[in-house]
Amino acid sequence: MENAAIADRFDRLADLLEIEGANPFRIRAYRNAAARVRALSRRVADLVNAGEDLSELPDIGRDIAEKIRVLVDTGRLPLLEEVESRTPAELSDIMRIKGLGAKKTAALHEHLGIKSVADLKRAVAEHQVRELSGFGEKTEQLIADALPRLEPAEKRMLLADAEPFAEALVEKLKKLKGVSQVAVAGSYRRRRETVGDLDILATASPKVRVSDQFVKFDEVGQVVSHGETRSTVVLKNGLQVDLRVVPSVSYGAAMVYFTGSKAHNIELRRLAQKRRLKINEYGVFGGDERRAGKTEKQVYDSVGLTWVDPVLRENRGELEAARKGNLPKLVTMRDLRGDLHVHSSAGDGRDSLEAMAGAAAKRGLDYLAVTEHTAGFPAGGGLDAKALSKHMDRIDRLNDGLEGIVLLKSAGVEILEDGSLDLPDELLARLDLTVCAVHAHFGLGRRRQTERLVRAMDNPNFNILAHPSCRLIGRREPVDIDLEIVMKAALERGCYLEVNGQPSRLDLDDNACRMAKELGLKVALCSDAHGTDDLDDLRHALDQARRGWLEKDDVINTRSRTALLKLLRR
DNA sequence: GCCGTTTTCGGCCCGACTGTTTTCAGTCG
Numbered sequence: 001m002e003n004a005a006i007a008d009r010f011d012r013l014a015d016l017l018e019i020e021g022a023n024p025f026r027i028r029a030y031r032n033a034a035a036r037v038r039a040l041s042r043r044v045a046d047l048v049n050a051g052e053d054l055s056e057l058p059d060i061g062r063d064i065a066e067k068i069r070v071l072v073d074t075g076r077l078p079l080l081e082e083v084e085s086r087t088p089a090e091l092s093d094i095m096r097i098k099g100l101g102a103k104k105t106a107a108l109h110e111h112l113g114i115k116s117v118a119d120l121k122r123a124v125a126e127h128q129v130r131e132l133s134g135f136g137e138k139t140e141q142l143i144a145d146a147l148p149r150l151e152p153a154e155k156r157m158l159l160a161d162a163e164p165f166a167e168a169l170v171e172k173l174k175k176l177k178g179v180s181q182v183a184v185a186g187s188y189r190r191r192r193e194t195v196g197d198l199d200i201l202a203t204a205s206p207k208v209r210v211s212d213q214f215v216k217f218d219e220v221g222q223v224v225s226h227g228e229t230r231s232t233v234v235l236k237n238g239l240q241v242d243l244r245v246v247p248s249v250s251y252g253a254a255m256v257y258f259t260g261s262k263a264h265n266i267e268l269r270r271l272a273q274k275r276r277l278k279i280n281e282y283g284v285f286g287g288d289e290r291r292a293g294k295t296e297k298q299v300y301d302s303v304g305l306t307w308v309d310p311v312l313r314e315n316r317g318e319l320e321a322a323r324k325g326n327l328p329k330l331v332t333m334r335d336l337r338g339d340l341h342v343h344s345s346a347g348d349g350r351d352s353l354e355a356m357a358g359a360a361a362k363r364g365l366d367y368l369a370v371t372e373h374t375a376g377f378p379a380g381g382g383l384d385a386k387a388l389s390k391h392m393d394r395i396d397r398l399n400d401g402l403e404g405i406v407l408l409k410s411a412g413v414e415i416l417e418d419g420s421l422d423l424p425d426e427l428l429a430r431l432d433l434t435v436c437a438v439h440a441h442f443g444l445g446r447r448r449q450t451e452r453l454v455r456a457m458d459n460p461n462f463n464i465l466a467h468p469s470c471r472l473i474g475r476r477e478p479v480d481i482d483l484e485i486v487m488k489a490a491l492e493r494g495c496y497l498e499v500n501g502q503p504s505r506l507d508l509d510d511n512a513c514r515m516a517k518e519l520g521l522k523v524a525l526c527s528d529a530h531g532t533d534d535l536d537d538l539r540h541a542l543d544q545a546r547r548g549w550l551e552k553d554d555v556i557n558t559r560s561r562t563a564l565l566k567l568l569r570r
Numbered sequence: 571g572c573c574g575t576t577t578t579c580g581g582c583c584c585g586a587c588t589g590t591t592t593t594c595a596g597t598c599g
Contacts (some may be wrong), residue, residue, distance in 0.1 A: 023571080024582090025571070025572080025581085025582055026571045026572090027571090028571085028572090028582075029571035029572055029582095030571075032571090032572080033571085033572090058572090058573095059571095059572070059573095060572085061571060061572050061573080062571095062572095063571060063572085064571070064572085098597085098598080099588085099589095099596090099597070099598090100596095100597085101596060101597050101598085102596090102597095103595080103596060103597085104596070104597085133590090134589090134590070134591090134595075134596080135589090135590085136589065136590055136591095138588085138589060138590090139588095139589070139590085186599095197599095199599085225586085225587055225588070225598095226587090227586065227587055227588095228586095229586075230585095230586055230587070230599095232587090232598095232599095242599080244586095257584090257585095257599095258599090260599085262583095262599070265583070265584090266582095266583055266584095267583095268583090269583045269584075270582080270583070272583090273582090273583080274575090274576090278583090278584085279583080279584085280583085280584055280585065281584085281585075281586095282585090
């Protein structure tokens with residue numbers, strides 16, 4: 001059972017209990033536990049099977065630890081079954097409609113006997129909903145609008161896809177008269193792999209009606225809410241954008257508040273409470289006295305913490321580290337000396353080797369591993385032994401004429417179904433490094449898939465496992481592997497795992513990066529560029545690595561070329 | 571239900587906006 005499935009059960013339990021009017025703090029406990037499980041880098045099922053004590057995890061006490069154990073062992077959550085016997089499970093789906101919470105859902109159930117989405121559809125059609133106390137025409141219309149798109153879960157946009165819209169809005173807001181600071185906060189600033197909405201923060205003098213101008217921007221499709229300090233719109237492309245306007249004296253506090261995550265904020269406020277302080281989006285207050293708020297650093301200072309980089313604000317131990325002053329010194333773009341996974345027109349890339357080398361040099365990189373697909377690549381067009389051999393000679397000649405950058409001879413070697421590599425060992429041995437990957441047979445099953453990767457690493461010419469999970473965000477689920485076994489196998493054999501920077505891959509993801517660090521395994525940050533522009537995708541790999549607490553030393557391509565090649569020698 | 575440099579009991583983040591109301595509950599982030 002996957003972590004997401006376990007978390008979903010507890011979220012559903014929390015929903016139904018909330019509809020029943022149970023103790024709100026007990027409900028929150030189940031939600032907190034669900035969030036904790038969902039964000040965990042290890043599979044909870046594996047921890048249970050290894051006999052580990054789950055109650056040592058934050059937000060998970062003895063009771064929930066036991067419930068999880070039973071859930072993993074039997075696939076059942078008896079309490080949820082009991083609750084569902086008296087409160088229909090579908091009410092949890094109904095509650096997901098924006099604007100409907102526990103109280104309104106409970107009213108629908110109690111007064112109109114609604115047990116399912118179908119019931120709700122009928123009640124809306126017969127205009128029964130608007131008659132309920134606390135409901136009205138608008139609420140009924142809101143439900144009517146939401147019902148047809150109830151099925152698909154919330155749609156999140158890839159971070160990289162949201163970037164152009166975010167940047168354009170920031171530029172437009174900055175040009176408004178009287179606006180001083182504008183920044184995108186939220187999960188965008190935390191560099192999460194996808195964003196559900198954009199949270200934009202602006203400071204302006206009070207007499208400038210920033211919100212009024214914002215909701216009239218061309219790209220706005222629908223105005224959801226519109227107040228003096230806060231407005232929510234949906235852009236014509238479907239992306240939701242919240243704008244919050246605060247005075248500049250509150251900028252830091254508002255940035256903290258609006259950047260989140262929610263779990264981080266709650267924990268931060270709890271720390272403030274202990275010091276008899278109150279943190280809100282306007283500042284840090286002791287009684288009526290403002291103690292801080294202009295900068296983020298002030299806010300963290302006020303509760304005895306060092307400033308926390310936004311990418312770490314997920315309540316995964318960063319506040320404790322900030323208190324002790326031992327937050328990681330995160331790897332930066334300047335630390336990266338090369339890119340170890342790129343394609344050119346010699347393979348399925350768009351630009352020539354020369355152009356790729358030039359573009360990489362322009363970005364300040366010292367080396368670039370050229371990794372054309374090999375013959376086993378299922379989409380075709382891969383290089384066979386003979387072609388790769390010629391390709392290597394060409395790279396040697398090219399290097400003689402290059403200034404400031406060195407091309408490393410490599411290949412995107414295909415890992416076959418049985419875990420063998422698709423080129424002769426003698427040829428692989430002549431490469432500077434190999435970047436090996438799976439592009440087929442994704443559904444082998446956990447044990448075989450894991451063995452396949454470990455077997456591939458048994459080959460002494462294996463260096464880097466590219467996009468280990470093979471997921472495509474929103475399009476293809478990750479392959480089923482025991483990542484811990486794969487990472488430990490890599491560590492034992494002197495192999496490395498990639499963090500692939502393609503916006504829809506981001507693979508390893510942030511949690512897996514953290515797991516690698518905990519195991520002592522280093523990773524390679526790569527763009528997997530298929531054209532010169534894509535070389536910038538390296539920063540997406542960097543973002544996820546930073547979210548995974550990685551430091552310069554945890555990343556192999558922060559090394560000089562000589563040091564890197566030495567590190568790769570097995 | 572979880573948690574503990576005041577506590578194993580008694581707390582549990584905080585404010586804006588909407589819709590349905592005549593002063594505020596519910597929902598959201």
